Amino acid sequence: xxxxxxxxxxxxxxxxxxxxLRCSPRSGDLxxxxxxxxxxxGLQFLIQYYNGEERAKGNILERFSAQQFPDLHxxxxxxxxxxxxxxxxxxxxxxxxxxxxxxxxxxxxLTVL
Amino acid sequence: DQQVKQNSPSLSVxxxxxxxxxxxxxxxMFDYFLWYKKYxxxxxxxxxxxxxxxxxxxxxxxxxxxxKSAKHLSLHIVPSQPGDSAVYFCAASAMWDYGGSQGxxxxxxxxxxxxxx
Numbered sequence: 001x002x003x004x005x006x007x008x009x010x011x012x013x014x015x016x017x018x019x020x021l022r023c024s025p026r027s028g029d030l031x032x033x034x035x036x037x038x039x040x041x042g043l044q045f046l047i048q049y050y051n052g053e054e055r056a057k058g059n060i061l062e063r064f065s066a067q068q069f070p071d072l073h074x075x076x077x078x079x080x081x082x083x084x085x086x087x088x089x090x091x092x093x094x095x096x097x098x099x100x101x102x103x104x105x106x107x108x109x110l111t112v113l
Numbered sequence: 114d115q116q117v118k119q120n121s122p123s124l125s126v127x128x129x130x131x132x133x134x135x136x137x138x139x140x141x142m143f144d145y146f147l148w149y150k151k152y153x154x155x156x157x158x159x160x161x162x163x164x165x166x167x168x169x170x171x172x173x174x175x176x177x178x179x180x181k182s183a184k185h186l187s188l189h190i191v192p193s194q195p196g197d198s199a200v201y202f203c204a205a206s207a208m209w210d211y212g213g214s215q216g217x218x219x220x221x222x223x224x225x226x227x228x229x230x
Contacts, residue, residue, distance in 0.1 A: 002156060033217065042117075042202060042222040043157070056217050090156050101147065102218060104156030 025093030136203030
């Protein structure tokens with residue numbers, strides 16, 4: 001158990017819809033990262049927040065957004081969903097701002113029909 | 114453009130033998146490298162890491178070797194056990210900004226290791 005929790009575990013929705021994925025970091029960790037893993041792909045970095053502020057952006061679509069709240073949990077919002085958005089979405093956390101030794105949650109499997 | 118490459122999608126090894134997983138990278142700014150292990154239906158788990166100032170780091174049965182001139186690293190598992198069967202991801206990061214992703218991890222696509230009893 002990494003100490004990072006993600007909800008929901010599974011999510012099935014239709015094209016055009018909007019969903020919110022939630023992540024709670026390990027106790028004491030200030031950084032939260034979001035990754036997308038599509039079929040046969042490695043983990044693609046989407047976005048990082050540190051102590052409530054956006055820290056870095058990766059390959060995140062404009063239809064996607066995220067935020068980190070004062071209690072340090074984070075939400076990833078995916079809108080105008082397309083079939084190609086079906087993937088595993090992982091959240092990770094770390095103590096500092098660098099990406100070293102991130103601790104991953106179990107992931108949310110999103111299926112867009 | 115993949116900056117971190119794991120060219121072997123799968124590897125099969127006999128229990129008790131050595132498993133060698135390879136990883137190549139293209140960005141010379143990377144200065145920290147990590148290996149993660151992932152079981153089905155779970156998130157990746159940190160396994161071992163190495164800084165670019167070293168060429169070897171060992172932790173029990175796991176050893177990571179770094180060859181900076183070749184931009185290559187490898188993970189050795191000795192002896193391999195059936196419980197090691199998982200997908201192994203190589204990841205790299207750079208402490209200095211290179212396009213707005215400072216310190217973030219760039220992952221390879223993974224190698225699926227099967228250790229047969």
